[in-house]
Amino acid sequence: MSESKSTLYDVGDGMAGCGPIFPEGGFEKNSLRKQVFEHVRGNGSVARSDIARALSISAGSVTGIAAELIAAGLIQEIEDPDREITVRGRPPVALAIVPDSFHVIGIHLANERHSAILTDSIGTVLAETTHSACAPKRPVSDLIDEIILLVTDLLKIAGMALNQISAIGIGIAGLVDHTTGTVAWSPLLSEANVKLAGTIEARTGTPVFIDNDANIVTLAELWFGGGRTNSNFAVMTVEHGVGMGLVLNNRLFRGARGMGLELGHTKVQIGGALCRCGQRGCLEAYLADYALIKEAASALDLTAIGTEKNTMERLSAASKSGDPAAQAIFENAAKYLILGLANIVQLFDPGLIIVSGGHIRYDNLDNIDLGAEAHKLTLNSNINACEVALHAWDGLVWARGASALALSAATDYFTRESR
Amino acid sequence: MSESKSTLYDVGDGMAGCGPIFPEGGFEKNSLRKQVFEHVRGNGSVARSDIARALSISAGSVTGIAAELIAAGLIQEIEDPDREITVRGRPPVALAIVPDSFHVIGIHLANERHSAILTDSIGTVLAETTHSACAPKRPVSDLIDEIILLVTDLLKIAGMALNQISAIGIGIAGLVDHTTGTVAWSPLLSEANVKLAGTIEARTGTPVFIDNDANIVTLAELWFGGGRTNSNFAVMTVEHGVGMGLVLNNRLFRGARGMGLELGHTKVQIGGALCRCGQRGCLEAYLADYALIKEAASALDLTAIGTEKNTMERLSAASKSGDPAAQAIFENAAKYLILGLANIVQLFDPGLIIVSGGHIRYDNLDNIDLGAEAHKLTLNSNINACEVALHAWDGLVWARGASALALSAATDYFTRESR
DNA sequence: AAAATAAATTTACTGTCTGAAGTAAATAAT
């Protein structure tokens, strides 16, 4: 009946290539040129005949498109190292992405520190840097200076120039309109409705794409993590706040008007706990790190010394050494985590939910079968069980997701029709 | 700041044409043939030059496509009755759908009664019929017999034969997989995983399309109701149960695996009220008709005599004549309705939510600004307020929605490429 | 009647992709 399970894995799945692995055919009417490029990138190295079969297109088209992509310097023929020589017939010629055909930068802007990476066209990280940030709520001009500094530093490390960068992707906490590149609101900015993408584009002369942190984490999963082999999955992020991202048909779903998926502020109790947004009964108010720390401060002797991370670690240690109050806090949070998962399943029906975040490291969630528990709270327990995976990330995931944003845009650009 | 408002209107908006009115261009890569057809149908009567401007395509293409559609008997040139003769230049020639170019049937299957309509290609109802049903949980063969009887009756009334019907759309309560045409579970059926569409297709020789009741109500809004002018909106249905439908970019959103949007069974309270699904804390358990009736039975002297509708009417009368218990019941339900709306806004961010259902007739919701109330429970109150509209439907809406399902499929068929 | 204007049509052309025929390079059978 129920086949749900929880797994804990790390970014980087050891598979060849990067980017989502599209199932045969592909639903959307992307140009064949782009489809072929993405198929090669997704699979690492494939022969023309494989591409034709996988995408259900004619062999002639593949030849023509491959020739164009080779001429453009985007892909190349390679010696396939692990080819079976036992089959007869003309041996296939493997195609692979030319890694240094273009480069992109991915940037994550956060309260405490900014991180940035520089990758080639298959997402290999060539350089990375981290700058600490302190002043919250600064004017735009200050943040832009920080970004430029970050980029300059990164380029110096990589030994490259700005004009060698095809696109810059930026992830920032807050409300971001991806289509217009504006930040409606952010904890980092003292101003509202900032046209951040446009401004940086003007400063750098490079196309800039921007999205919120939940979406870039989701993109990181789609491009480099557990979502690669799934066309439909959700990501639930539990850190300082609670967020989510959704991938439908290998594409990021951003809600009807680009501002949805605020899972942390869906109401799970009328007149419930007070949330930092000022309202009551938000899921976040029962589950996010800051909510647990608030509880810990009143129930235990954990006063607010040290960082959030530090406090969470102490709370976790107390729980593991048998402190009943600490255990109760984590148990209650787990209940609400499961409730959140169940509501995601009920509304979006994904095949996989990746629970991503910092405090799941401290929680003793390994002992709980989250998938089975969430399943108990959903309708029709006998069909379509949803897999739940835990994913404790490292600090680079945000920047990697931002680089995926840039990679995706650069891919569109280089594989567009009638170049 | 907040510009939300609640309005009460009825199906049938008095506008020309039917079907969603697509904004210029159109996002998807539908064939121009289909785009032109849908534009003509959506606007009632338009000249070729208008089409070219509206869809941003060349005039030559419109000429060619219009010629094909005219040759196929799908559209025709008409005398535009209200044309302004004051403009100089060659007068435009209006194009319009040929109403009897094809016909479809829409069927709604429910616990108490089935209804069916027969419409032409612009959705005009040419015949309707209603059969009462009683036995719940019957075998598939019985239900199919009922459907065949319904169709036979309908065709007799319309004076038409089965081979004149291009498609049949069916709406049924339960869990329906639209893509495969199977009913995973339904209160009407004693069996599970029934390939209903295929079986009826075999019996009638006509293409059959099937979806659940929430989706066909949403389709009814998209094709004939308040959603026609909105590309993105949600429908929340409150009747015996609580459901929802979502339209994104003029298309029905069915969740990642076709089984999402079960708003009624999202949890809004841990360990809360017992729902008919057997779990606790479902939104439905606080809001659906059956939940209110259960409360009424214990708090008032309203024993379960008569139909659900009858009981709701008596509860409503008690509330309006000042009974505090009845008023409290409605007030509590309204709170949860608003909570449901807020969660929809938070997750999907639609521009419009249509609240559709029977008991909103009895509730004194007219006095509440639902949009404003829901807005108070959502993040970022100053931007993107969501409009909330009440829509008390009549009994035919379900069948109309089912006919839209058929109309949509027939349109695809007749306007497909290389006929 | 001539000029102006707008709608619709025709024509030549482009880009994308397919399908069929042909070529290339390997193994298996004789």
Added chain:
DNA sequence: ATTATTTACTTCAGACAGTAAATTTATTTT
């Protein structure tokens, strides 16, 4: 060794969807 078979890849004519520009048509204004 030679031939057959198999599979991979290439070439090329053509279908098809669509555009852009020139042309024809129908009407009003001057």
